[in-house]
Amino acid sequence: MSKFSAVPLAQPIEVFELTRSYNEDNFINKVNLGVGAYRDEHCEPWVLPVVRQAEQALANDDSLNKEYLPCLGIDAFSKAATLQLLGNDCQALRENRAFGIQSLSGTGCLRVGAEFLHSQLGCSVFYFSNPTWGNHKLIFKNAGFTDAREYRYWSQSSRRLDFKGLLEDLNNAPENSVIILHAVAHNPTGCDPTEEQWMEIANVMEARKLFCFFDCAYQGFASGDLDKDAWAVRYFVSRGFEMVVAQSFAKNFGLYNERIGNLTVVVKDPAFIPHIKSQFTLVIRGMYSNPPSHGARIIAYILNNPDLYEQWKLAVKTMADRIILMRKELRGALERFQAPGSWDHITTQIGMFSYTGLNEAQSEYMVKKHHIYMLKSGRISMAGLTLKNIEYVASAIVDSLTNAN
Known part of the structure; x- marks a missing residue:
């Protein structure tokens, strides 16, 4: 047999x-x-036309080769992506308390981040919204989390956010639970908290000592405004939260099959960062060793070129x-x-x-x-x-x- x-x-x-x-x-x-x-x-x-333009420029650059990337990816990409998320006025960036790690789109960011939180911080309980993106539970379970819980989110009767239920469930969450939050354009409901509601969510998470794991798949793609769509993440950073954020560039760059994402990490003290990076390196080394270059080079080329960056913003708004x-x-x-x-x-x-x-x-x-x-x-x-x-x-x-x- x-x-x-x-x-x-x-x-x-x-x-x-x-x-x-x-x-x-x-x-x-x-x-x-x-x-x-x-x-x-x-x-x-x-x-996107700007993506085609970047690809042509990269194809004509004879200095590029096909060597392995470092485990944490292309630094020019991660720095630009992290800046795009957190904004030019971010205090955490000015104080060198935030950094990015290239990963395999949003899914890879979630898996790498979850495995790190489980193996290094001992996290075992995670919460996801009811409903949520269908892959959240599988990713965290496969990363070693053993206790999957839901927080109320959607009210079928009102077709609105069940904000009272959401706050009640977070208030009842045990300390150090990891809370998956959709940064903007909640998948699948399309229903987001208001800025005032995000403030209340932050108050509860701070009081209950809960850990923020933002999933940011739609920056710019939701409203057409990159800064507006990053508001929730930037607000939590301004409040002093330590967190991780899974950034996907599938939607806002149209790079679905390039599997390009950035895991942004925000900490309280930059002295912790070398240790954190060393452990992320081991997580990635044992999972896929190092990421592919093409999508990261496209994004780094566009985000670091002012003219192309403006073209990209117009495409996102379109x-x-x-x-x-x-x-x-x-x-x-x-x-x-x-x-x-x-x-x-x-x-x-x-x-x-x-x-x-x-x-x-x-x-x-x-x-x-x-x-x-x-x-x-x-x-x-x-x-x-x-x-x-x-x-x-x-x-x-x-x-x-x-x-x-």
Whole structure:
């Protein structure tokens, strides 16, 4: 008998299975609202022109080679990425209390950061929002955390943030728990705390001695304003929190398959940093040894070139503005079709994703009858909407609300 005969079949990952089904569907009006990647008004992937320009310049640079990078990655990239997150006026940067580590996109940052917190700080309890990005729990469990807990976040009845429940759950968290916080454009709900609510969250976390682990996947991509989208992280840093932040550049640079991210670490005393870096080096050495160079070189080239940086900011705003427009148009179409209930949450939410409020039966009805591919949770990607398909999607939502239980 084969040693592999006892290996069970794992459940398929919903979002990838949804994409596979969409690709196999021959229906002419099919719509993919499941994929978590930007699409232009023709539903096509968009490589940013400034990225193309940077790639051409790098390809023509004969001084570059294919040697291994250091375990912690390209320093020019990490410094620029950390500055982009924390801002020019950051006191922690001025005092040399913050640094970055190149990693494998946001997922790699989360895994490296979680393994470090577990192995070096003895952390075993982590909290994630209910709901959250589907990979958070798996990443932290695989990094050695043994106690996964949820804090309330989304209210299905009000289609708003359950802020009272959130604070209550954080107040009941044991000291030294690691709290995963979405920095902006919460995935999957698109519902963020206000600045005043972030202040209250910080008060509770400080009082309860909880550790902040921000997941920042959408800086600039949410509102079109890089500084506005970094507000929560910068506020916590200004309050003196020690923290780690997983930065992904998949969305705001369109570098999905380059797997490029930066793990920003903020501490109270710069004297700790050499020890911390040495332990991160060992974590990475035992995981993937060192990161790839291409995505990091692209970002470092753009962020360190003032003209290209301005071009990139315009491209980010272009993507954010299209998403905001799609929210406005979808809400308008639903209201014109007299969809039951209120739909203002479509435009008060922010970022790529929206929690529509459709239940599992209604969401499955959308897929099976209308060939509109969306998650069972009711989450849709606004990037899959266009001016050509919005009315079809809105009419399908009305049909689903009316005829699916």
